[in-house]
Amino acid sequence: MYAKTGFINDANRIFEEIPEKNIVVYNTMITGLLRCRFIVEAEQLFDNMPEKDSISWTTIITGLTQNGLFKEAVDKFKEMGIEGFCMDQFTFGSVLTACGGFLALDEGKQIHAYIIRTDYQDNIFVGSALLDMYCKCRNVKYAEAVFRKMRHKNVISWTAMLVGYGQNGYSEEAVRIFCDMQRNEIHPDDFTLGSVISSCANLASLEEGAQFHGQALASGLICFVTVSNALITLYGKCGSLEHAHQLFHEMKIRDEVSWTALVSGYAQFGKANETISLFETMLAHGIVPDGVTFVGVLSACSRAGLVEKGYHYFECMVKEHRITPIPDHYTCMIDLLSRAGRLEEAKNFINQMPFSPDAIGWATLLSSCRLNGNLEIGKWAAESLHKLEPQNPASYILLSSIYAAKGKWDDVAKLRKGMREMGVKKEPGHSWIKYKNKVHIFSADDRSSPFSDQIYAKLESLYLKMIEEGYVPDMSFVLHDVEKSEKIKMLNHHSEKLAIAFGLLFIPDGLQIRVVKNLRVCGDCHNATKYISRITQREILVRDAVRFHLFKDGVCSCGDFW
């Protein structure tokens, strides 16, 4: 009892007083030590036991896993096998979790083979752990195979698969399997619902998400703070700050994640002052911010160009809150400085960092160089990114767009050739819009939609009106050396423009047109959309890869700073 409840000193005293200790007493003590994170002591006791059984071994493997010592757990598992101890569902469950913890796919596969030999593959615990391991190792195909073969499934196995889809970027599949699960009359619990809402958030699927909100209310699962937190995130990611705010106020219990979710929602929308004042309110309520909260605050500062405030909160995070910055925080700072055009300062900042930026950090710097037309630092960023991730198209694409904007077509061609030789492919830009429960997805110059004729005609007529109003196409966003008229056509057929035209045609007047894009919105499209919002008197909300743009009567909520 003492061991379990964390009174480890009392437990230790009683343990010492027991004259003849049997194996159960040892095992219990080891469990207690591990729960209290006394790992060295637990291992010592384990090593000095007069006699061990399978449970002793499983206990130590589980404890190591739960303390994040995945490699050590797997090593102990191997030792256990060599010593000839019998393994059961508990052992397999723990060691598979450990494999997932440090992405040890090969070891996971070997253990899978062993599980089949020992006839444990039909065990529901082992099956769930297996498919979770494959998902964590980013092998969704194997996970699906395990899932299909499982004869018995419960809410945990279904949730593990759903989460696996979501975490590997297959958000649509996550939503699909959620529906499947309900058809199989498995009732979702708080984990399942929270997770499917989070997938909806990644799809920016407001309608679907709102239905899950309804389901949360009807089932009572809304009471779980995690479910409500997922909903706040959803509303934030869909740009519905009013809904996020309303739900936040309705919640009876809030934790630091609830506050952080709302802070991040405001930050994504670019409402820097609101983000900061919400953060200050959070502090005033005695809520302790964590590293994620600061990502929200810092990114709000960078989106609004509040360089001094950004410095201030970075200092505040390190000195007052004693949070060690991780690469994400450094990326925010790189973004803060470089986007504001202070590229030399960004360079100095990077050189003073305790470690080199990660790929996202370099890509951030590179994209600011593109914005500011800085070739010198841009080259440095592109080369560094290329060294880290040779297959990442961003190093080629962004650098070549700097060259293209300067008319240096020879260099553009060189990069293109390099890309081909390396087998690097540009991530295709897609924009999508939801209409009548169906997602309509567009890529540049796409004619696959049954409504293409109408869409292109709409764009053509809009283009003429835009020109009348003073719109000038910005050719620097065309990465090809072609005739001017061809460039204009290419610009006018960008995926976001196609999706917006679709919205203008089909979304009823008075409703917001909501478009999502997988990459950052293009500068010319941004400008054009401002004109379109004024000409048509429609509200257009575009969520790109990093933030929201709300276009209304010729103005964008980002204030053209992005």
Next chain:
DNA sequence: ATAGGGTTAG
């Protein structure tokens, strides 16, 4: 005495 699934971010 031992086990399997989530929520916040660039």
